[in-house]
Amino acid sequence: MALGWWRRERASASEAEPHPDDAASTARTSVALPRAAVILLGFAGVVVVMFGLAAARSVVAPAFLALVLTICVHPVRIGLVRRGVPVGLATGAAIVAVFALLAGFVATLVFALAQFTTLLPEYAPQIQAAGANLSDALEGLGIGAQQAQTIVDGLEPSRIIDVVGAVLGGVAGITFSLVVILTLLILMAMDGTYAPAILAQLRPRRAALVDALVLYTRNVRRYMVVTTGLGVAQGVLNWIALLILQVPGALLWGVLSFICSFIPNIGYFIAIVPPLVFGFLSGGWPVFIAVLLVYGVVNAVVQSIVQPKVVGGAVRLSETITFVSVLFWALVIGPVGAVLAVPLTLLVRSILLDADPTLAWWRPATGDVEETKGIAAELSAKARAQAKADRAARPPRGRAARASRP
Template structure:
């Protein structure tokens, strides 16, 4: 009867609502999506070959742009304090030229020291090459492969390579002319930049915001890396002097240069001190150099630099390493040094200024939202483990699980 049905309805357990289904993509997918991807990849290949073809012009022009971005706050500070724009432009140019002059002086001084140092260890290098050849022969390598490897321990071979690089004086003159000319022109053209961005914002707010974020990120990365690289080079120089490694000043300058090459620079900077340390002190000095460089690199590049730079770069380690390799192939050694600013420029043009590509930022290295979710999941998992170990405190621990804002893994599985 009807009263029995009513009683059964009152005693029946409540019906648990079905969980919401994950959202389904409703935007139509283009039938030519694969073709668009292939066209994009082909365009990237053509652009890469085109940049490589004009690398001698492109790299120094872009380097001038990076330097102009880095010194732009000096112009803003001078103009805010009533200095005329022409005077501010001259001050910016002089500041950049002085910085480049100081670096060039340190580089050529260290280079002259290396040219004087290398002939002093000719016999030691040849002995080391012979021992290395005998060891490689014991491993079963052929004589041709052994000769190719041990040739690089020949001081004459090293001097020939260095001479071929330094001998191209015309290339250095061309680079210096392009760099200084572009610095002067960009310094003059940077005067109305703030007004142009202000006028652009109402029409293209995302592009203006992306351009501002790019200049901020590049400036912060380059300035912080420069100061930390100087500190790293000075500390390495002092440590190598105390250890008695020859050419300590040169290896300090090399450590400063390699600090601009993420992930790879450390291994490049440590090779010459290891070689000369082995020549004068054997394996104990080699181990000491590795330990000192490892500690300094870990403190500066793994602890200090990420905290200071923060999220200004927002590139994953894999993309950072690939960008160093890619730009080094396209533009040479300067491409490896400018890999981060170049990659940030590509991201700004393709992702940051395009609202339809915002979802790719997390895949490229912007992990802020993902880190929050992971922290909530870790806190929930920790509270769940406490709940299993101490079942008598179910009430308080369950409250901890609820406070984390993330469901437990068992609950999700159920």
């Protein structure tokens, strides 16, 4: 009897004690946060990271520029090594080549900017006359005289020099830090010799991450090399056309066109404004229209026809994300962020989406719509078939209805 009582007490105690698995499940359930809280925490983390990048933009911008350049010249070093060139000499040759290109670009930019600062005072009377006409037009539209004068004051030659110098200087500021970039190029190129071994060592544990990084380097290299080549062609064509049209500062506007070719969607409008203004000041409306047509044709052929076919699937970002990324990265790390917006956005997508197979279904939302195009075509075909069936099922109206009556 005592034994039976002890067994009943033992059973009731075991039922009262939670099982370890049940306790762990309960703990996991209690720790889980609502989806809204997770989203808010994610946004908070993004804001903190972006503010940190903005605070360290003087370091982040040249470091990422050096990384992109290292990725672009890596095949050159590999090709030299395969041809029997020593590793150290091949690495040095690739670095010197990139550094020479940067130095040449800086020299051209400095010369063009100096030419512009000496050229602008020659057109000061025309600019002031255009400002007066603009002030009268604004007052005619109902804008107050004080507000109109404030707008016109922004067209003063000294202020234009400051604005152009700030924009071009911000873009070239990273390039002027040649010592920092050269140091980073040397160190990254030396570390890059171990990149294949590091990826092979990491692949058994993080195969998806390795695949994402390899795909990222391949896509960025293709995008940057193709964009650079097409940007040079675009800048040279615009420069030659401006020389023929006798637009002042043609070299500077050609360099500006080359820089802005790296800025998707927005770069064209930035590059075309100065030559339009100076074309109008030097030759009136005929030169203005000619510059507009030349830039429109060159931009349409290079960026709308040639570049998508050559780059192919290297980018696969939606137009909305590309446009927002230019504004976002320019806000975070300055003008260089606008130039490197596409590589930066591709890096974020590679780390957050491509490195996690469970999130691959998000890629169509970012612009990778190769499979989505087939689904969209099927849906369109179904919608057309349904609309046709609905029209056939509708009762006849008007003359058709009267003709069908007995």
